[in-house]
Amino acid sequence: MAASHDSYLINLATPDRLLRDKSVRAFRAELERCELLGLEFLVTHPGNATAGSRDSALRQNAELIGQVVWDVPGRTRVLLETTAGTGSSLGCRFEEIAALIDGQPAEVRARLGVCFDTAHVFAAGYDLRGDYDAVVERFDEVIGLGRLELIHCNDSLGALGSRRDRHADIGAGELGEGAFRHLMQDPRLRSVPRVLETPKGEDPVAADRRNLATLRRLAGP
Numbered sequence: 001m002a003a004s005h006d007s008y009l010i011n012l013a014t015p016d017r018l019l020r021d022k023s024v025r026a027f028r029a030e031l032e033r034c035e036l037l038g039l040e041f042l043v044t045h046p047g048n049a050t051a052g053s054r055d056s057a058l059r060q061n062a063e064l065i066g067q068v069v070w071d072v073p074g075r076t077r078v079l080l081e082t083t084a085g086t087g088s089s090l091g092c093r094f095e096e097i098a099a100l101i102d103g104q105p106a107e108v109r110a111r112l113g114v115c116f117d118t119a120h121v122f123a124a125g126y127d128l129r130g131d132y133d134a135v136v137e138r139f140d141e142v143i144g145l146g147r148l149e150l151i152h153c154n155d156s157l158g159a160l161g162s163r164r165d166r167h168a169d170i171g172a173g174e175l176g177e178g179a180f181r182h183l184m185q186d187p188r189l190r191s192v193p194r195v196l197e198t199p200k201g202e203d204p205v206a207a208d209r210r211n212l213a214t215l216r217r218l219a220g221p
């Protein structure tokens with residue numbers, strides 16, 4: 001599995017025309033580059049509704065994602081990442097992610113999927129610590145587990161519903177080891193690849209090894 005993450009500066013939901021056009025160009029270039037490199041997935045965050053209604057921002061966001069995916073034929077699939085909902089960011093409710101996918105023409109829909117970020121989902125108010133199964137079931141109802149292609153495994157410094165996007169080492173944040181034990185042992189997610197976005201500290205390789213070892217231990221019996 002090979003995935004890229006697009007630039008955080010891209011905002012396909014902005015009401016600012018200049019910024020919107022720049023964002024469309026940048027997003028298109030990201031997708032073209034992924035096609036050239038033969039990558040399976042391009043992960044992108046839904047945009048920010050910096051002014052106007054959230055609904056119209058969401059509609060514009062959906063329209064522009066659809067347009068770029070349509071304009072850049074190929075095999076790379078665009079994964080919409082669940083967000084923490086900081087400020088005006090879209091995609092912190094499963095319904096918003098679904099809205100970005102469901103209204104697309106079938107050809108576009110087939111090239112869209114979802115990246116589930118554990119820290120974001122928790123900070124957005126879904127209680128992965130207290131009721132893991134209810135969150136996964138809700139995701140399945142609203143978006144569909146069939147659309148889940150990638151998981152970002154991160155603990156959260158921000159509390160449940162805090163909308164703070166701050167990652168922590170696995171087990172060292174508000175989520176704790178229990179949530180990751182459920183996730184690592186969930187048969188519904190067995191085939192879904194996962195990526196660490198935990199803090200790197202002074203020795204990134206050592207930090208990643210430590211977090212990976214924690215996840216492996218939690219995946220065990």
Ligand SMILES: [Zn+2]
Pocket residue numbers: 081117152197
């Ligand atoms: Zn993430």
